[in-house]
């Protein structure tokens with residue numbers, strides 16, 4: 092139908108000082124209403140203490156086909172993990 | 186279920202040899218329980234079938250508000266009224282989660298709503314039955330949401346990521362629905378003789394419509410093989426129906442009510458309850474639009490949409506005007 096409200100992506104910070112996390116989307120005419128609707132839809136059971144809304148069309152994303160070139164190189168760089176290094180026990184915790 | 190008799194768009198399940206490389210890669214992901222995400226490649230028929238199923242599921246959540254909304258103003262206490270309001274509000278949210286999931290497949294919510302209003306999409310048959318007394322509201326939460334839970338718990342494992350996530354979220358809210366319903370009907374079943382009679386009447390009237398929610402028997406569910414192979418459907422209609430009957434019979438017995446079907450009997454050999462088939466001709470008739478409330482339900486939905494048009498348009502015009510003023514000021 093002609094006058095469809097734009098789509099917004101909703102991010103909520105949970106109770107425990109975590110980052111905002113994507114929880115879903117909804118339609119709203121503007122940001123203010125998107126926040127009101129998000130509060131009604133996504134925080135009815137103490138799920139959050141803060142809401143971000145972003146109009147979906149403003150989100151850029153990686154393409155599924157780029158998964159290999161983007162993320163596979165890190166698989167071979169095992170020295171980036173602390174467990175790569177054997178530290179003698181005498182040294183103590185590190 | 187909330188999505189019944191979804192016609193799977195498919196010419197039949199292909200063997201691995203018949204699949205293209207892309208299709209094989211896709212099927213491998215599904216077989217390995219890797220979720221399909223919105224921008225991943227998927228067969229057109231997978232997309233089409235999912236839109237139908239998720240759309241019908243969404244419509245059911247929304248239309249499902251009507252039989253319960255019927256009792257909000259007449260709930261027996263303020264507390265029951267607040268509970269029922271919260272429950273019905275949840276259902277609106279469930280509709281929204283599901284429309285959002287369908288939208289990730291490229292079908293807009295307004296388009297799905299239009300198809301529903303034009304009679305080209307369906308919602309669950311169960312919502313075409315009336316809620317005649319207060320015990321019906323208890324029975325709806327307990328039996329109808331209870332049946333929906335059996336289906337939705339299975340669907341948490343569905344292959345399409347956004348659908349699966351919507352199901353997980355919905356399931357978290359559903360147990361409130363079932364419990365508040367059972368709590369309400371407990372009060373009735375253990376109440377005055379008249380209240381007990383109403384509780385019995387609710388169970389007697391809603392039992393068969395509730396077990397119809399799972400859709401036709403497996404023998405009559407042609408072309409669900411492809412949906413199973415794609416994990417759009419996770420368990421068969423008969424499997425889910427049996428699971429529901431097994432969990433519900435002891436709950437009816439606890440209420441001290443008569444079983445709504447004389448053939449319900451524990452079958453030691455099968456380890457399940459036996460029960461009668463519902464009248465499938467009634468089911469198909471309701472699906473076709475001839476249930477007791479089909480006409481009213483659609484009339485109410487269309488009226489709600491039409492009556493809300495000036496609000497939708499007004500808010501959008503206001504937002505556009507504000508945005509334009511902001512641009513001009515910059």
Ligand SMILES: [Fe+2]
Pocket residue numbers: 246275276279355
């Ligand atoms: Fe629901």
Ligand SMILES: [Fe+2]
Pocket residue numbers: 276330333359362
């Ligand atoms: Fe529910």
